[in-house]
Amino acid sequence: QVQLVESGGGLVQAGGSLRLSCAASGRTFSRNAVAWFRQAPGQEREFVAAISGGGQTIRYADSVKGRFSISRDNAKLTTYLQMNSLKPEDTAVYYCAAGSTTIATTRNQVDYWGKGTLVTVSS
Numbered sequence: 001q002v003q004l005v006e007s008g009g010g011l012v013q014a015g016g017s018l019r020l021s022c023a024a025s026g027r028t029f030s031r032n033a034v035a036w037f038r039q040a041p042g043q044e045r046e047f048v049a050a051i052s053g054g055g056q057t058i059r060y061a062d063s064v065k066g067r068f069s070i071s072r073d074n075a076k077l078t079t080y081l082q083m084n085s086l087k088p089e090d091t092a093v094y095y096c097a098a099g100s101t102t103i104a105t106t107r108n109q110v111d112y113w114g115k116g117t118l119v120t121v122s123s
Helices: none
Strands: 003-007 010-013 018-025 033-039 046-051 058-060 068-073 078-083 092-099 117-122
Touching: 003 092, 018 033, 018 092, 018 117, 033 068, 033 078, 046 068, 046 078, 058 068
Parallel strands: 010 117
Antiparallel strands: 003 018, 018 078, 033 046, 033 092, 046 058, 068 078, 092 117
16 A cells, blocks of 8 residues: 655745655555646646656646646655746645556546645735
Protein backbone atom coordinates (compact mmCIF):
# COMPACT_ATOMS: atom_id res chain seq x y z
CA GLN A 1 0.00 0.00 0.00
CA VAL A 2 0.95 3.63 -0.50
CA GLN A 3 0.30 6.45 1.95
CA LEU A 4 0.38 10.06 0.78
CA VAL A 5 0.63 13.26 2.84
CA GLU A 6 0.37 16.72 1.27
CA SER A 7 1.92 19.86 2.72
CA GLY A 8 2.76 23.41 1.69
CA GLY A 9 -0.69 24.92 1.33
CA GLY A 10 -1.60 28.29 2.74
CA LEU A 11 -2.74 31.81 1.97
CA VAL A 12 -1.04 33.74 -0.82
CA GLN A 13 -1.82 36.90 -2.78
CA ALA A 14 -2.64 36.77 -6.47
CA GLY A 15 0.54 36.60 -8.50
CA GLY A 16 2.42 34.83 -5.75
CA SER A 17 3.86 31.33 -5.56
CA LEU A 18 3.60 28.21 -3.44
CA ARG A 19 5.26 24.82 -3.58
CA LEU A 20 3.23 21.82 -2.53
CA SER A 21 4.85 18.57 -1.44
CA CYS A 22 3.46 15.05 -1.49
CA ALA A 23 5.36 12.71 0.80
CA ALA A 24 4.82 9.01 0.15
CA SER A 25 5.52 5.72 1.84
CA GLY A 26 5.80 2.36 0.12
CA ARG A 27 8.58 0.29 -1.37
CA THR A 28 7.14 0.49 -4.90
CA PHE A 29 6.58 4.24 -4.96
CA SER A 30 8.91 4.75 -7.92
CA ARG A 31 6.63 2.52 -10.03
CA ASN A 32 3.59 4.68 -9.34
CA ALA A 33 2.28 7.52 -11.42
CA VAL A 34 1.48 10.55 -9.27
CA ALA A 35 -1.05 13.27 -9.98
CA TRP A 36 -2.35 16.42 -8.37
CA PHE A 37 -6.07 17.17 -8.32
CA ARG A 38 -7.93 20.07 -6.77
CA GLN A 39 -11.45 20.75 -5.56
CA ALA A 40 -12.93 24.18 -5.00
CA PRO A 41 -16.04 24.72 -2.85
CA GLY A 42 -19.13 23.56 -4.71
CA GLN A 43 -17.04 22.19 -7.60
CA GLU A 44 -16.03 18.75 -8.78
CA ARG A 45 -12.52 17.48 -8.18
CA GLU A 46 -10.45 18.28 -11.26
CA PHE A 47 -7.12 17.19 -12.68
CA VAL A 48 -4.18 19.57 -12.31
CA ALA A 49 -0.91 17.82 -13.18
CA ALA A 50 0.54 14.32 -13.52
CA ILE A 51 3.93 12.65 -13.69
CA SER A 52 4.92 9.08 -14.53
CA GLY A 53 6.83 6.85 -12.13
CA GLY A 54 10.20 7.59 -13.68
CA GLY A 55 9.38 11.24 -14.34
CA GLN A 56 9.70 10.88 -18.11
CA THR A 57 6.09 11.81 -18.89
CA ILE A 58 4.28 14.91 -17.62
CA ARG A 59 0.79 16.27 -18.24
CA TYR A 60 -0.92 19.51 -17.20
CA ALA A 61 -4.43 20.82 -17.28
CA ASP A 62 -4.82 23.68 -19.73
CA SER A 63 -5.80 25.99 -16.89
CA VAL A 64 -2.40 25.70 -15.21
CA LYS A 65 -0.06 25.07 -18.14
CA GLY A 66 2.82 27.52 -18.11
CA ARG A 67 2.25 28.41 -14.45
CA PHE A 68 2.55 25.13 -12.56
CA SER A 69 5.36 22.59 -12.66
CA ILE A 70 5.31 19.02 -11.36
CA SER A 71 8.43 17.08 -10.39
CA ARG A 72 9.42 14.14 -8.24
CA ASP A 73 12.36 12.89 -6.24
CA ASN A 74 11.95 9.16 -5.85
CA ALA A 75 14.92 8.92 -3.50
CA LYS A 76 12.99 11.18 -1.11
CA LEU A 77 9.64 9.55 -1.95
CA THR A 78 8.30 13.02 -2.66
CA THR A 79 6.42 14.68 -5.51
CA TYR A 80 6.24 18.47 -5.82
CA LEU A 81 3.89 20.96 -7.41
CA GLN A 82 5.44 24.38 -7.95
CA MET A 83 2.66 26.93 -8.44
CA ASN A 84 3.54 30.35 -9.85
CA SER A 85 1.45 33.33 -10.94
CA LEU A 86 -1.39 32.15 -8.75
CA LYS A 87 -4.90 33.37 -9.43
CA PRO A 88 -7.98 33.49 -7.18
CA GLU A 89 -9.44 30.76 -9.41
CA ASP A 90 -6.68 28.45 -8.15
CA THR A 91 -8.19 28.48 -4.66
CA ALA A 92 -9.01 24.89 -3.74
CA VAL A 93 -8.06 21.91 -1.67
CA TYR A 94 -5.20 20.22 -3.49
CA TYR A 95 -4.92 16.45 -3.36
CA CYS A 96 -2.04 14.17 -4.22
CA ALA A 97 -2.92 10.79 -5.74
CA ALA A 98 -1.02 7.74 -6.97
CA GLY A 99 -1.81 4.83 -9.26
CA SER A 100 -0.26 1.94 -11.13
CA THR A 101 -0.94 3.27 -14.63
CA THR A 102 1.85 4.81 -16.68
CA ILE A 103 0.30 8.26 -16.37
CA ALA A 104 -2.82 9.21 -14.42
CA THR A 105 -5.03 12.14 -15.41
CA THR A 106 -8.45 10.97 -14.21
CA ARG A 107 -9.81 9.94 -10.84
CA ASN A 108 -10.44 6.35 -11.92
CA GLN A 109 -6.75 5.93 -12.77
CA VAL A 110 -5.53 6.46 -9.21
CA ASP A 111 -5.73 4.10 -6.24
CA TYR A 112 -4.44 6.19 -3.33
CA TRP A 113 -5.29 9.69 -2.12
CA GLY A 114 -3.85 12.09 0.41
CA LYS A 115 -6.08 14.10 2.73
CA GLY A 116 -5.46 17.36 0.88
CA THR A 117 -3.93 20.74 1.62
CA LEU A 118 -5.80 24.03 1.28
CA VAL A 119 -4.53 26.75 -1.05
CA THR A 120 -6.22 30.14 -0.81
CA VAL A 121 -5.34 32.89 -3.29
CA SER A 122 -6.57 36.35 -2.38
CA SER A 123 -7.25 39.12 -4.90
